[in-house]
Amino acid sequence: xxxxxxxxxxxxxxxxxRTVLASFEGAPERLRTLAQGLVSHLHAFVRENDVTDExxxxxxxxxxxxxxxxxxxxQEFILLSDVLGVSSLVDILGNARAAGATxxxxxGPFYVEGxxxxxxxxxxxxxxxxxxxxxxxxxxxxxxxxxxDAVVDVWQANKDGYYDVQLPDQEGPVLRGRLRTDAAxxxxxxxxxxxxxxxxxxxxxxxxxxxxxxxxxxxPHLHFMIAAPGRRTLVTQLFVEGGDYLDSDAVFGVKxxxxxxxxxxxxxxxxxxxxxxxxxxxxxRLA
Amino acid sequence: xxxxxxxxxxxxxxxxxRTVLASFEGAPERLRTLAQGLVSHLHAFVRENDVTDExxxxxxxxxxxxxxxxxxxxQEFILLSDVLGVSSLVDILGNARAAGATxxxxxGPFYVEGxxxxxxxxxxxxxxxxxxxxxxxxxxxxxxxxxxDAVVDVWQANKDGYYDVQLPDQEGPVLRGRLRTDAAxxxxxxxxxxxxxxxxxxxxxxxxxxxxxxxxxxxPHLHFMIAAPGRRTLVTQLFVEGGDYLDSDAVFGVKxxxxxxxxxxxxxxxxxxxxxxxxxxxxxRLA
Ligand SMILES: [Cu+2]
Ligand SMILES: [Fe+3]
Ligand SMILES: [Fe+3]
Numbered sequence: 102x103x104x105x106x107x108x109x110x111x112x113x114x115x116x117x118x119r120t121v122l123a124s125f126e127g128a129p130e131r132l133r134t135l136a137q138g139l140v141s142h143l144h145a146f147v148r149e150n151d152v153t154d155e156x157x158x159x160x161x162x163x164x165x166x167x168x169x170x171x172x173x174x175x176q177e178f179i180l181l182s183d184v185l186g187v188s189s190l191v192d193i194l195g196n197a198r199a200a201g202a203t204x205x206x207x208x209g210p211f212y213v214e215g216x217x218x219x220x221x222x223x224x225x226x227x228x229x230x231x232x233x234x235x236x237x238x239x240x241x242x243x244x245x246x247x248x249x250d251a252v253v254d255v256w257q258a259n260k261d262g263y264y265d266v267q268l269p270d271q272e273g274p275v276l277r278g279r280l281r282t283d284a285a286x287x288x289x290x291x292x293x294x295x296x297x298x299x300x301x302x303x304x305x306x307x308x309x310x311x312x313x314x315x316x317x318x319x320x321p322h323l324h325f326m327i328a329a330p331g332r333r334t335l336v337t338q339l340f341v342e343g344g345d346y347l348d349s350d351a352v353f354g355v356k357x358x359x360x361x362x363x364x365x366x367x368x369x370x371x372x373x374x375x376x377x378x379x380x381x382x383x384x385x386r387l388a
Numbered sequence: 389x390x391x392x393x394x395x396x397x398x399x400x401x402x403x404x405x406r407t408v409l410a411s412f413e414g415a416p417e418r419l420r421t422l423a424q425g426l427v428s429h430l431h432a433f434v435r436e437n438d439v440t441d442e443x444x445x446x447x448x449x450x451x452x453x454x455x456x457x458x459x460x461x462x463q464e465f466i467l468l469s470d471v472l473g474v475s476s477l478v479d480i481l482g483n484a485r486a487a488g489a490t491x492x493x494x495x496g497p498f499y500v501e502g503x504x505x506x507x508x509x510x511x512x513x514x515x516x517x518x519x520x521x522x523x524x525x526x527x528x529x530x531x532x533x534x535x536x537d538a539v540v541d542v543w544q545a546n547k548d549g550y551y552d553v554q555l556p557d558q559e560g561p562v563l564r565g566r567l568r569t570d571a572a573x574x575x576x577x578x579x580x581x582x583x584x585x586x587x588x589x590x591x592x593x594x595x596x597x598x599x600x601x602x603x604x605x606x607x608p609h610l611h612f613m614i615a616a617p618g619r620r621t622l623v624t625q626l627f628v629e630g631g632d633y634l635d636s637d638a639v640f641g642v643k644x645x646x647x648x649x650x651x652x653x654x655x656x657x658x659x660x661x662x663x664x665x666x667x668x669x670x671x672x673r674l675a
Contacts, residue, residue, distance in 0.1 A: 110484040113643075114477060121473030121640060128600035136600060138437050140472055142429040147477050150425050157469070157478045164465045168455010178451045182444070185427055186408035190401060190434050191444045197397040313415035313423060353408060356400075 118144045163305050170304045176210055180306045183207060183352035184315075199333050199388035201243030204356045206338040209324060210301070211264040216254050219278040222372075224291040227275045231260035231293025233370060233378040234363060238288045240327060240385050247286025248387060251329040254279050255290070257322070262298030291372070294363065294379060295321045297345045300352065310351070320346040320355055325385065332387040339383055405431045450592050457591045461553075463497055467593045470494060470639035471602075486620050486675035488530030491643045493625040496611060497588070498551040503541050506565040509659075511578040514562045518547035518580025520657060520665040521650060525575045527614060527672050534573025535674060538616040541566050542577070544609070549585030578659070581650065581666060582608045584632045587639065597638070607633040607642055612672065619674040626670055 118140070125136040146152075167177045182188045188207050196204050219225060226233075236255075240248045256277035258264050265275045282288045302310060302317040310317050321344040328334045340347060340360045347355050363379045370378045405427070412423040433439075454464045469475045475494050483491050506512060513520075523542075527535045543564035545551050552562045569575045589597060589604040597604050608631040615621045627634060627647045634642050650666045657665045 107484050110480060113480050117473055117476055117480060117640060124602055124636070124640075125600050127602075132599055135437055135439075135443070136596075138433050142433040143472060143474055144477055146425050146429040147474060148481070150422055151481055152422075152478055154478055154482050156422070157475070161463070161465050161469065164451070165455065165458050165463075168452065168458055168465075171452050171455055176448070176452075178448050178455075182448065185430060186404055187430055187434060188444070189404055190431055191439055191441055193397060193400050193404060194435070194438055195441050197394050309423075312419055313412050315411055315414070349411070353404060353411075 114144075114148055163309075166305045175301065175304075177301075177304050177306055179210065180300060180304075180352075181309075183300070183354075184306055184310060186353045189353040199335075201386060202333065202388035203335060203337060203385045204358055205336050206322075206354050206356065206359060207352060208326075208336050209338075209352075209354075211258075211266060212254075212256060212324065212326070213266065213274065213277065216256065216277040216279045217274050219280050219290065221280065221283065222289055222291070223278065223280065225255060225257075225276055225278045226259075226291065226293045229259055229275060229293060233374060233376075234292050234294055235366075235371065235378065235380045236288075236290050236292060236323070237380065237382045238282075238290075238385065239383075240282050240286045240288070240329070240387060242332070243386050243388055245386075247282075247284075248329045248332065249282055249284045249286055251282045251286070251288075251327055251332075251387070252279060253282065253288055254324075254326040255292070256324045257292065257295040258298045260293055260296050262296040264298075292323070294341065295323060297321045315351070316346075316349070317351050318346045318349075319352060320344050320350045322354070323381075327385055327387060329387060335385060335387055337385070339381065401431075401435055450596075453592045462588065462591075464588075464591050464593055466497065467587060467591075467639075468596075470587070470641075471593055471597060473640045476640040486622075488673060489620065489675035490622060490624060490672045491645050492623050493609075493641050493643065493646060494639060495613075495623050496625075496639075496641075498545075498553060499541075499543060499611065499613070500553065500561065500564065503543065503564045503566045504561050506567050506577065508567065508570065509576055509578070510565065510567065512542060512563055512565045513546075513578065513580045516546055516562060516580060520661060520663075521579050521581055522653075522658065522665065522667045523575075523577050523579060523610070524667065524669045525569075525577075525672065526670075527569050527573045527575070527616070527674060529619070530673050530675055532673075534569075534571075535616045535619065536569055536571045536573055538569045538573070538575075538614055538619075538674070539566060540569065540575055541611075541613040542579070543611045544579065544582040545585045547580055547583050549583040551585075579610070581628065582610060584608045602638065603633075603636070604638050605633045605636075606639060607631050607637045609641075610668075614672055614674060616674060622672060622674055624672070626668065 121140050122137050125133050171177045240251045265271045297318050299317040321341040322338040324338050326336050342360050342362045363381045366378050366380050408427050409424050412420050458464045527538045552558045584605050586604040608628040609625040613623050629647050629649045650668045653665050653667050
């Protein structure tokens with residue numbers, strides 16, 4: 102990092118920063134705090150790194166392209182926040198406000214509102230090719246008391262790392278569904294083992310990752326969104342223990358407590374299916 | 389500012405930040421420095437202010453709207469950079485690299501490439517209503533040696549604060565032109581006194597200013613872009629001494645050395661025009 106040694110420049114920059122901070126003095130409390138905090142850190146960043154006009158123009162162009170590629174079905178600003186670890190940091194701070202609950206994890210770009218309602222024991226993979234997994238899920242409060250009738254949305258990639266919305270030949274939803282816990286707070290369903298997948302990397306964020314020599318892969322995971330009356334809605338993921346990219350997830354979404362084993366099982370599956378299958382068991386705690 | 393007192397959260401956040409910083413270790417030197425600097429300051433901002441998920445979503449929405457309003461003729465990201473003082477800060481650092489030169493100032497959104505070529509002594513206002521101003525400009529190098537044949541683009545708002553591109557009934561360019569210095573580095577032209585004007589405030593940046601209780605007005609100024617072979621191109625402005633908003637320019641563009649008097653003159657103008665007129669004299673130094 103270079104610093105600007107010229108005292109006249111230092112003084113001019115100090116005075117500018119003070120003037121900009123003062124311009125937010127009259128803002129409502131929270132806006133003032135956030136705007137002044139942002140200005141302080143942005144100005145410090147620009148000064149410490151002696152950012153040039155050319156670099157500034159590049160940044161303006163990058164943000165402009167990020168805005169223009171963003172649409173109803175693609176959110177490049179969220180992706181940018183993800184790959185800079187900002188989404189995950191906000192997530193960590195949010196978890197701190199839900200003491201005792203299972204850690205949350207980022208929503209990701211593939212959630213679709215209103216997934217198909219499925220009964221207990223359903224196969225969300227609808228028979229898609231892949232290694233069968235029996236998910237045995239329990240939902241409790243932070244004291245361990247079961248939460249009955251919780252609404253649980255699940256969604257995931259297939260064995261090749263694609264979500265249904267990415268498959269050109271797939272009509273209608275698959276590998277996603279809405280299920281409900283029973284009186285004991287329990288929920289079982291069948292699915293298949295998800296594969297790692299790349300985040301969309303054909304836009305400005307992909308360029309940034311490529312320029313930085315970073316890959317765009319996410320560790321394999323199942324998504325969950327769990328809602329129950331009077332409880333904080335939990336958006337989280339379960340990561341497959343032993344899966345690839347757990348140590349270098351492109352969006353920094355992996356957290357130790359939500360890496361879980363999907364052990365291979367012997368013998369036929371409980372539903373009579375032949376061949377190898379896996380089982381995942383997890384208890385989510387809602388605040 | 390609130391801080392997060394929970395040591396487990398502090399540790400998780402520290403570890404996340406370290407992981408994100410490490411992900412840029414393999415980037416080319418300058419990108420690594422900038423990306424790591426940005427991540428450090430952004431993460432510090434988020435943590436110090438305990439930014440909530442709701443605030444994060446608001447920020448994503450703000451950036452998305454800023455991107456969508458940006459077009460070939462409107463640059464809302466530059467405006468955002470302007471009102472946060474970032475453009476002006478980059479400008480100050482750039483000036484430090486051009487020791488002895490006249491301070492630069494922001495380009496602003498109203499420059500148009502290839503303005504009409506005008507002869508010495510021309511009236512760039514084309515007879516528009518307003519208080520006549522005779523501009524007497526000299527261009528030198530940092531040692532005071534005149535720069536002949538420098539290309540000088542000038543542009544400005546009219547007496548009501550509008551640029552030609554904002555006037556629905558105006559056909560073709562007015563209050564803008566390209567002139568050249570003579571052998572003595574000198575250039576004179578006629579124009580009219582510019583009025584203060586608001587930056588475009590019907591987009592996300594305007595909302596931000598309104599929410600913060602800030603006005604959107606710029607102090608009255610003439611724009612200059614001065615180019616000469618072997619010299620650093622100077623983009624700057626001359627501010628009208630005694631004009632409104634000099635102390636609260638919405639984009640923090642005002643600098644002491646480029647606030648200049650436009651004194652009222654007695655008697656008829658040198659070109660024989662009757663009535664009151666003003667005169668501005670300034671020497672620009674190119675690095
Ligand atoms: Cu900082
Ligand atoms: Fe995912
Ligand atoms: Fe202007």
